[in-house]
Amino acid sequence: MIPSRSRRLRARPVTSSCRPSLPLLLLLLIASSSASHPPIPISEQLPPAPVPPAGHPPVILPVVDEPRSPRQPHVFGRQSTQSVRGKAGFAQSADAGEETAAPGRAGRALAASATAGANAGACDAEWMLLWPAQGCWRPPRIAGQGGSSTRVAPASSSARDTSAFRSASAKSAASAGLVKAQSAAPSGIVTAQSATPPPPPPADEGTPPPPPPTRPDEGDPGDGGSVPPGGNEARLEPANEIISVCRSGAPSTITIAPDWNGQTWRGWGTSLAWFANYVGKLPEEQFSLVMDLLFDKAKGIGLNLARYHIGGTFNASNSPQFLTAAWETRALPGFRPQPNGPYDWMADGRQRRTMLAALARNVDEVEAVSYSPPWWMTVSGDTAGAAEMNQCNLKPEFFRAYTEYQAAVIEHYRTHWNVTFSTMNPANEALEGWWLQGHRQEGCSFNPQELTTLINHLSATLKKRKLLTKVAGFDSFVGATLRFTYKFPAALKAGLLRLNVHGYVPPPSNTTDTRRYMEGVFVGMHRMATGLGKEVWVSEIGPMWVNGNDIGVTLFMARCIVQAVNIMGASAWIFWQSVNGVGTNPDLFLKWGLMAVRMYRLSDTESRPLDLVISKKLYMLQQFVRGAPRGSLPLRIDAADGCQHCITTFFNPDQHFVSVFIVNQHNVTHSATFQFEDFVRADGSKACAFEVFRTSATENNTMVSSQEYPDVPAFIQVDALGSSVTSVVLHNVDPT
Template sequence: MTGLKARLRWLLPLALILPGGVAAQDAYVAAGHGESVPVMLRIATDRPGTTFEGWGTALAWFANVTGAYPDATRERLADLFYGADGLGWTIARYNIGGGNAPDTPPYLRTGGAVPGFWRVPAGVDARSAWRADDPAMWDWSADAAQRWWLDAIRRRVDAPLFEAFSNSPPWFMTVSGRVSGATSGTDDNLRAGQEGAFAAYLARVVDELQRRHRIAFRTLSPVNEPNTDYWFAANTQEGAHWSPARQAAMIDASDAALKARGLTTVVAAPDETNSHLFLADWAAYPAATRARIGQLNVHSYGTVHQTGVRDIARASGIRLWMSEHDMALEKTPEQVDDVATALAFAEHVVGDLRRLEPAAWVFWQAVENRSARDGQPGSNWGIVKMDLTAAAPGPDAIRITRKYWAMANFSRHIRPGYRLVPVDDPDSVAALSGDGATLVIVHVNGGVLSRRLTLAPAAGGYRLTRRIVTDARRNAAADRITPVADPRSVTTFVLKRG
């Protein structure tokens, strides 16, 4: 959940950037002169791997804004992401806000000031006297906008998976007095000895929201992108640095607080920004701390050593989620129909599924603010774009991007209960339904030549029944049934056994 500038440090420089317009796309593809190449796919349907649980998004900032929109607008957004005719997502990550002091001048980015659930009665010094066991120190009317999404998702999904996560402790538990971090991005911001109080705060919120919204938080993630230098007091979003030792202490305290309340929620950790920092965190945890983790979370803002994280999940027998990612190509102007970013995004998803073999893939913010202002180009982050500063927008303000349709190629067809299966082609990912009757292949062709795909005999016994394409002209559209991946496209092939 780092800022865009910080995240771009993890992106490799791109030698070629293609404008997103259809005319430019047509000219680019025409360079291939209609040629095609054969590609053989060797799919090990006899060796199914991770059981996939689904796709989703963090709610966080966009939900803190859009949950207060008029019904027609917010219901339309919920349908786009969680509806049966939308992306069919089943996962949501709810952001438990820290919350700055009431007298702090506003400085966080649009939607970023997620309210905390604490209350400070008159005459109370919160830094020394706030107590989780005092009912007078809680405000259960807080964060109504993001909480609207909990109910909206529950109404649309039969068995939703909810995770609660934290970006920062409340201001009165911090060193700096701000939820955006310590003075330096390499200093821990939770005050010494406050792990128990912070864990009690998080566990109490989980307990209360479960009861009030009739949902279950399967996991609680108490730290986010912890071992980075992203989080400092002058930043414009919530965040906190945690050294590995402080991470371990917080994981221990969170596990104890959840159990003290009799909750079945387990700790997810460390929600690190990339795999190589995840490995550093994990190596520093004591064995007892590792044993308290019920789910491993990693982000994919950087893909070095992803198989190392996969190996830890396998060896420890702990479920692994890719719990946050978004991206945009550098220097591409903000365009809802930009196919270059959609292709790069789809390639990234394929890579994550192949290297991490996670049980879930979770987007960062499904809705991003339209960022082109004053002649500046803006960015293609987000899969839906809106002006999040606008008052009471209607459904016509929702702008669906090409990335949304690229996501549809995955989430509409690789469904919960499917199992990821090995495939030798680096641009393909494959999944098998639980009964083995359906085989889904998603293939990303970023080049200018068509690809004629064939299955090696070992994966025989399946016949092609559907072909769904996203490119500069088609939006997850069913197309002629042929084993061809068109140039500059994301193509889903649905095969049936027999």
């Protein structure tokens, strides 16, 4: 039984149950001819795979059988807001060391008058609004002079009662079943009653802001896309670019304080679109394998969010460019292919099959988005865009008809498939203005006035049809969202359910540049969303502008997660294309996807063996999904030591555990001590248990240590290996 005592929560949300690392069900049905790209090595400690059926033998990793917890109903919208004192990026007073929120209206980035000492300089509001906005960066402040000790979430002025965020059916961590480590001695873990932190490292120096990245090439993900001159590999960062716990070899003591700023974690997901259109035609065995890897909590990651693409089709006579090397087509079938014809509700069967299979597993929320109007509504007759950049491709007479088309699809899925989309976004990256006729993706540009008209029509149409689906905005890059959102009417912004942004970041060739971008536009996005009272979802993200080996790209994406949670205050994180086609550049076949398959242009009745290779990104994401399920509360990370760039932590009020994630992009081990002085045992009759998981070049979300203690340990010291993502999960705890 879980005691019903009331506790006070000062933190940020974390959701579902945290399981021990469940090995993924990897069925690699490999054709005898495809040996040039072997799958990730399988641990020699795993038991032998069962005897496969005749044909192409699968390699099966054992899974731990766990009961599925019942789904909790989801209440959309922001639950509450709280002061963001101490949040990353707030101006630091050079005299008193006080944290002050830079003034500024919603939709603007940082205020022009914010200062932070000699190295900080002033923030120019208009300069901040450039795409991508450069951000007013200032060197992180070193906390104190006696050591590199910091708190994850400084003490909040107002505590919160955790009982309001606990499910009535909350279960103790022990009910999930703890998996013990194979070896008795924990790896890289030391516990003690006291620790003396080392002296602080020198502060980072300020440097000029980076130039804005060029317009991203829409190169085929299967081909690896295009890389700026000189390349931007996901290389290991120089040790002197990160301070405190993020500095090479510098141990740090970090207090995990349950300070919550009001955000509730909604979950992890993927866009469907292109990959779903291919996977949806696979034979049942191959199809189920991919679905299990992505959406099943016991056999795979257990993603709970999905984004459905309402296609615009293409006019085959003048749009052949959608046929690419890696993808059969990037133009999804529309439901009304001809202007005077009826709706074809049998269209898009492949993506629908994928979506329904995801819903049958762990997905509990689906968004809808439309990239382009049907081709016959466009000016150019091409769903890739208009003849010129920044030109709207939707004919003026079809604005209302376009939203009627979107609403008709939403209503059809509700009445015929029992699928209710939580939100609908009528445009995708519309504010960037880069959609052009003859390119290889669907897209349509809108300026703020045109997009306002479109959203107003959509809202009215959804209301007229009595649909529950709400409107989200604006599915653009963070910089573009900051630049243009203030131009939208206040009533329109108030009517949005949430703000969806695309979390792509500039090239990581210079660590300081990337950090300044985060501390500029991400902080601006957080402030704007807080002012509007809206949640922020990272509705699309991938390793754009990044090249490198699989573990390098994986570490870069893990750091993007940490920064989105800590700095922007994101409530959800949705990957772009979870399955990537190999295409014509097999050396980069794992760059974009969580897994890669060699795709063939087959009819729906043809079949070939599935050549599938798993990326390290899949294991890394599984690590985050299980340590921070839906309903979790992200805890604040103090900006003082730069830890908000490499460490994030969550508290799960239902399952009573705290999880800490450390992303180490260096090639040397970091030592960090985490104190849990603000937590007590949730169930006094049970011990506290902690587990450590790691993804590295040789480990795939592997449990490297597990130990029980009669009470909450004073602290846990963790050695985060070089080039790894390490997570610590402490069970059976509640805030004091």
